[in-house]
Amino acid sequence: MNTEILSFENVTFTYNTEDETMRPAVENVTFSIESGEWIALVGHNGSGKSTMAKLMNGLLFPNEGKVKVFGHTMSEETLWDIRSQMGMVFQNPDNQFVGATVQDDVAFALENNGVPHAQMVERVHVALSQVKMEDYKDHEPHHLSGGQKQRVAIAGALAMRPKLLILDEATSMLDPQGRMEVIETIRRLRESTGLTVISITHDLEEAALAERIIVMNRGQKHVEGTPAAVFNEGSELTEMGLDLPFAMRMTHLLQEAGVALQEEHMTEDKLVDELWKYYSRA
Amino acid sequence: MMEKMIFGRFIPGDSVVHRMDPRAKILFVFLFIAIVFVANNAWGYAILLGFTLLVVFLSKIRLYFLINGLKPVFILLIFTFFLHLFFTREGDLLFSFGFIEIYEEGLRQGIFISIRFLVLVFMTSVLTLTTSPISITDGIEVLLGPFKKIKLPVHELALMMSISLRFIPTLMDETGKILKAQMARGSDIGSGPMKERVKAVVPLLIPLFVSAFKRAEDLATAMEVRGYRxxxxxTRYRQLNWQLADTLSLVLLAGLTAVLWYFRA
Amino acid sequence: MEILLKGVGYSYAEDTPFEKRALTDVNLHIPSGSYTAIIGHTGSGKSTVLQHLNALLKPTEGVVMIGDRKIEAGVKAKDLRNVRRQVGIVFQFPEQQLFDETVLKDIMFGPLNFGVPEKEAERRARELVVQLGLPDGVLEKSPFDLSGGQMRRVAIAGVLAMEPEVLVLDEPTAGLDPRGRREIMDLFHELHITKNLTTVLVTHSMEDAARYADRVAIMHKGHCMVTGEPKAIFSNEEQLQDYSLQPPRSVRLQRDFEERTGLKLGEISLTEEVLAKNIALAMAEGSRSL
Incomplete structure (x- = not known):
């Protein structure tokens, strides 16, 4: 029952089309995402990934090519319908909190879409429990931590029962604890609902949790594949300003130090495993 | 001093007054402001004062806290009192010392005006202290509802108000941060001649504006993506709920008017 | 220059119904020339301590000694200019403090406030943009036309231009991508050594604390719990857990490795590079002795 949720077909976008010297922010990008997938879109700052986020929600339209969401081509006509079925969480936790309290904020999109009151109450309650923030429903935003605000933003998206959740650098301004809270929340959601998620990030550690990674570099799609396949690029990713996950960096450092490890490791457990085997063989 | 100020602040609580519908409270205060002017003698003012204290009592706000928190307002009140005391020259001369002459009418006026001022400040403070800013906004939005017919953008105004309220603490924090960052770079806003001080405000205001605009842009994007049109x-998530107590409060106010009218000279 | 906090307590909005205690009896010694990392959970009081280091906040109890200057609770401190010049602070998201028309003017703002002659201030600005790896011609641009990463560097240059003796860093790399993070931290370390600075780093990153600092202080619920060398602090995992902290990843991996293989690495590995070297060494020796 895999159906396509979102696709880019040869999408090109330039911020200033008049200026000939301007490099396109996104250049001839093609990919497709199916229902139930978790995709990470990674790239250094300025790689074009935030422009792609804006193309996905219709804040920008491509100069060339097509963006299709839920089977509809993104256009002025389909825009609002598409938006009502997708949730989006942005980078700055403060600047997307519209409501006066947690529950008001979660209800915001519901109000906009004219959901009747009784249903709203129910949906706000469910969404808040999905992100474990029920106890905070009357709190004001400035009494919450960054991680909590981002969880509220996720709840606000979930209340609309979206088919797709996009996290646009949602963890990049958080402290380690806040980042963990958000990632944990997404993980649990994926387990319980199988929601399709696109996370846009420059943190490859976070990207390693996804099923598929698309690496952007200078506006172009550099490579696409499973985390293991993508991380095999090794030094090329580092040159792009990205950082390999810790276990992979260690694997490389160990190989340089003369430990002849055979495999690339994504997790510390597996790395220690091979070290142990390697050692007991010797 | 500003930290102790309670004018315009909200203190969460669970009194009859806290639970009232914001529409009722706003109407109540507005009508009360008009009714105050019915009183014109000692009886009338005594009743007004008693009534106000009754409302304060019902709101369970500690009178000490109210008086302490409104100190700056009292300075104004005392000033008004003396203004009337010294400059009204009617009735019998009560007291004279050098160029200071105090007349009976001056004393009367001074006391009456002070009471009038006091009950108005107390009553409006009770409104803001017992009603969250967002409820006040809701109340105003509904009360102004009929004006939509004459193309008054009531919904937009209410939204603007609630977003401003939501961002006040955020921007206050930010002001503090930028101020400290510039102080660490040797900028000195608190001292020096006026010209220097004005110059020192620029490094504070520009970053604040830049950030406020950035926030506004982000917020607009977030709202649009969440379907705001x-x-x-x-539909509305926050529902107002008019109850018996709300009707009764307005009946009580009508009763007060009748009593004041009866005692009116 | 050394800084000493003795029995420092601090409450926000003291004597009001909104009073909030942030620090209690904090004793902290930052020796001259040291690189001290202050670590702790969010809300542990790290940022409040930081603001005492150049008298942006004055203690409500106790004494802060900044060089020879004494800042004491209850005593009015006058003319803090000199303290502010000697102790530079790079705040979290420092790009928020940029305001001037050009990058040059913005970098010169601090030095000019402290009475540095215009020529000298300009010389410092020109030198710093090169050192921070900013592109040519950036000095004449408006700071608001730069990318986020470049703005961050300009803001840092603005603090460095004051030529402080103590450099206080509050999460200076928050929000940057991995390359930018590494470059900036390396730069601070280089400055620490070449300019003989006293550096204080407030951070959430145990990895950065382990890699760069020679002293680590742990803050917890407004108290300064322990101070010590990184090796001692990060090898005591139980203690870290008490303060809701974790050892750096290299230390955790070392622990797992030792448990699994039964080999002992001899010393605690504070960085990835050292860990790789130590593991290689231990395995070579281990296999020889078998």
Whole structure:
């Protein structure tokens, strides 16, 4: 029952089309995402990934090519319908909190879409429990931590029962604890609902949790594949300003130090495993 | 001093007054402001003062806290009192010392005006202290509802108000941060001649504006993506609930008017 | 220059119904020339301590000694200019403090406030943009036309231009991508050594604390719990857990490795590079002795 949720077909976008010297922010990008997938879109700052986020929600339209969401081509006509079925969480936790309290904020999109009151109450309650923030429903935003605000933003998206959740650098301004809270929340959601998620990030550690990674570099799609396949690029990713996950960096450092490890490791457990085997063989 | 100030602040609580519908409270205060002017003698003012204290009592706000928190307002009150005391020259001369002459009418006026001022400040403070800013906004939005017919953008105004309220603490924090960052770079806003001080405000205001605009842009994007398209076709999550107590409060106010009218000279 | 906090307590909005205690009896010694990392959970009081280091906040109890200057609770401190010049602070998201028309003017703002002659201030600005790896011609641009990463560097240059003796860093790399993070931290370390600075780093990153600092202080619920060398602090995992902290990843991996293989690495590995070297060494020796 895999159906396509979102696709880019040869999408090109330039911020200033008049200026000939301007490099396109996104250049001839093609990919497709199916229902139930978790995709990470990674790239250094300025790689074009935030422009792609804006193309996905219709804040920008491509100069060339097509963006299709839920089977509809993104256009002025389909825009609002598409938006009502997708949730989006942005980078700055403060600047997307519209409501006066947690529950008001979660209800915001519901109000906009004219959901009747009784249903709203129910949906706000469910969404808040999905992100474990029920106890905070009357709190004001400035009494919450960054991680909590981002969880509220996720709840606000979930209340609309979206088919797709996009996290646009949602963890990049958080402290380690806040980042963990958000990632944990997404993980649990994926387990319980199988929601399709696109996370846009420059943190490859976070990207390693996804099923598929698309690496952007200078506006172009550099490579696409499973985390293991993508991380095999090794030094090329580092040159792009990205950082390999810790276990992979260690694997490389160990190989340089003369430990002849055979495999690339994504997790510390597996790395220690091979070290142990390697050692007991010797 | 500013930290102790309670004018315009909200203190969460669970009194009859806290639970009232914001529409009722706003109407109540507005009508009360008009009714105050019915009183014109000692009886009338005594009743007003008693009534106000009764409302304060019902709101369970500690009178000490109210008086302490409104100190700056009292300075104004005392000033008004003396203004009337010294400059009204009617009735019998009560007291004279050098160029200071105090007349009976001056004393009367001074006391009456002070009471009038006091009950108005107390009553409006009770409104803001017992009603969260967002409820006040809700109340105003509904009360102004009929004006939509004459194209007054009531929904937009209310939204603007609630977003401003939501961002006040955020921007206050930010002001503090930028101020400290510039102080660490040797900028000195608190001292020196006026010209220097004005110059020192620039490094504070520009970053604050830049950040406020950035926030506004982000917020607009977030709202748009979450389907905000103006007031048309929107439903409301926050529901106002008019109860018996609300009706009774307005009846009580009518009663007060009748009593004041009866005692009016 | 050394800084000493003795029995420092601090409450926000003291004597009001909104009073909030942030620090209690904090004793902290930052020796001259040291690189001290202050670590702790969010809300542990790290940022409040930081603001005492150049008298942006004055203690409500106790004494802060900044060089020879004494800042004491209850005593009015006058003319803090000199303290502010000697102790530079790079705040979290420092790009928020940029305001001037050009990058040059913005970098010169601090030095000019402290009475540095215009020529000298300009010389410092020109030198710093090169050192921070900013592109040519950036000095004449408006700071608001730069990318986020470049703005961050300009803001840092603005603090460095004051030529402080103590450099206080509050999460200076928050929000940057991995390359930018590494470059900036390396730069601070280089400055620490070449300019003989006293550096204080407030951070959430145990990895950065372990890699760069020679002293680590742990803050917890407004108290300064322990101070010590990184090796001692990060090898005591139980203690870290008490303060809701974790050892750096290299230390955790070392622990797992030792448990699994039964080999002992001899010393605690504070960085990835050292860990790789130590593991290689231990395995070579281990296999020889078998």
């Amino acid at each position: 103006g007031g048309e076709g929107r």
